[in-house]
Amino acid sequence: MAAAAGPRLGAEELGLLEKSLGLAKGNKYGAQGERKTPVLQTNNGPSLIGLTTIATHLVKQAKKEQLLGNTAEEKAVVQQWLEYRVTQVDGQSNKEDTRIILKDLNSYLEDKVYLAGNNFTLADILMYYGLHHIMVDLTVQEKEKYLNVSRWFNHIQHYPDFKAAVSKTTSFASIDVYFLM
Amino acid sequence: MGFGDLKTAAGLYVLNDFLADRSYIEGFGPSQADVAVFEAVSAPPPADLCHALRWYNHIQSYEKQKASLPGVKKALGKYGPADVEDTTAGATADTKDDDDIDLFGSDDEEESEEAKRLREERLAQYESKKSKKPAVVAKSSILLDVKPWDDETDMAKLEECVRSIQTDGLVWGSSKLVPVGYGIKKLQIQCVVEDDKVGTDMLEERITAFEDYVQSMDVAAFNKI
Numbered sequence: 342m343a344a345a346a347g348p349r350l351g352a353e354e355l356g357l358l359e360k361s362l363g364l365a366k367g368n369k370y371g372a373q374g375e376r377k378t379p380v381l382q383t384n385n386g387p388s389l390i391g392l393t394t395i396a397t398h399l400v401k402q403a404k405k406e407q408l409l410g411n412t413a414e415e416k417a418v419v420q421q422w423l424e425y426r427v428t429q430v431d432g433q434s435n436k437e438d439t440r441i442i443l444k445d446l447n448s449y450l451e452d453k454v455y456l457a458g459n460n461f462t463l464a465d466i467l468m469y470y471g472l473h474h475i476m477v478d479l480t481v482q483e484k485e486k487y488l489n490v491s492r493w494f495n496h497i498q499h500y501p502d503f504k505a506a507v508s509k510t511t512s513f514a515s516i517d518v519y520f521l522m
Numbered sequence: 523m524g525f526g527d528l529k530t531a532a533g534l535y536v537l538n539d540f541l542a543d544r545s546y547i548e549g550f551g552p553s554q555a556d557v558a559v560f561e562a563v564s565a566p567p568p569a570d571l572c573h574a575l576r577w578y579n580h581i582q583s584y585e586k587q588k589a590s591l592p593g594v595k596k597a598l599g600k601y602g603p604a605d606v607e608d609t610t611a612g613a614t615a616d617t618k619d620d621d622d623i624d625l626f627g628s629d630d631e632e633e634s635e636e637a638k639r640l641r642e643e644r645l646a647q648y649e650s651k652k653s654k655k656p657a658v659v660a661k662s663s664i665l666l667d668v669k670p671w672d673d674e675t676d677m678a679k680l681e682e683c684v685r686s687i688q689t690d691g692l693v694w695g696s697s698k699l700v701p702v703g704y705g706i707k708k709l710q711i712q713c714v715v716e717d718d719k720v721g722t723d724m725l726e727e728r729i730t731a732f733e734d735y736v737q738s739m740d741v742a743a744f745n746k747i
Binding site: 451452454492501 | 542544549572575577580583
């Protein structure tokens with residue numbers, strides 16, 4: 342599964358992020374090593390390696406620091422979920438791992454609208470991309486079982502700036518999560 | 523539409539249900555709709571209404587920007603699930619006003635007929651939409667314990683009787699005899715039923731009808747598939 346979210350999606354994901362951040366497109370992403378970790382060659386500095394590193398850099402470049410959290414605690418929670426994304430979500434390799442991730446997220450999101458604090462953050466964006474291929478494969482019953490994840494997912498894919506970027510792609514296109522009708 | 527009285531547990535319950543798969547009252551961002559409903563809820567909902575509580579806490583975080591949120595505030599009764607009757611104070615006052623002014627009964631009737639037609643149209647639309655969706659058949663696997671009268675009961679015949687019950691949505695599975703003591707054995711039999719078509723009450727009724735063989739019947743296990 343880690344390979345599925347590998348070079349192509351990793352780069353595509355970052356490209357989409359650039360777009361939704363309103364950055365001028367122009368960055369080229371490479372891939373490095375067996376795990377195809379995304380690499381960004383900056384103009385006059387060192388190359389940046391790793392999905393969350395590059396994503397955080399892009400957010401700062403776009404001067405949208407609020408996406409990294411407002412308070413010190415929020416910043417920490419955003420980092421926590423970015424780490425979760427690359428270690429747990431991308432690292433999952435079988436059905437059982439997926440089930441655990443969904444179960445954990447479902448109970449975490451029961452009393453939350455966004456992953457960190459009361460605002461849309463980079464954590465929501467990257468978790469959306471990371472979970473997309475999992476959500477696509479869920480049955481209606483499973484979506485209902487993981488109601489809180491489904492609600493969060495549906496909410497994020499309709500989030501104004503984000504929606505515009507996602508709607509034009511096929512890899513991360515919005516998916517139907519209406520099951521209560 | 524509406525949530526009913528949000529000061530009562532029933533109203534909050536409707537709100538909780540409504541918010542189970544939504545983050546906001548309307549759309550995908552905070553708006554005056556949330557403010558209107560938020561103001562009608564007097565205190566944080568109890569913890570067991572987790573969806574309502576989540577929403578309440580989230581909207582509370584917008585306290586300072588409340589006035590600048592988008593949208594136009596409407597009467598409370600305009601929000602919420604469509605199938606709940608609007609019982610808010612404003613709505614009942616409205617109908618009273620109507621009664622006072624309305625001198626011509628016929629107008630009222632015509633209007634209600636129009637409303638009825640509209641409603642039926644919507645219902646039909648909804649039905650057709652619903653019927654297009656592949657229906658999910660809920661099934662359950664049930665393990666039944668059937669107990670005979672004594673050790674002389676012919677268990678083979680008993681099983682035959684049980685298996686002779688045939689109805690739509692019922693499939694018999696494997697069975698075995700389990701000793702209960704004093705040489706008496708009970709019949710443990712598996713079956714799969716479609717929830718809408720077959721209930722355990724109906725099974726019990728049919729099985730205990732073989733009263734020559736069956737003393738009693740219990741549901742040993744019941745699992746949704």
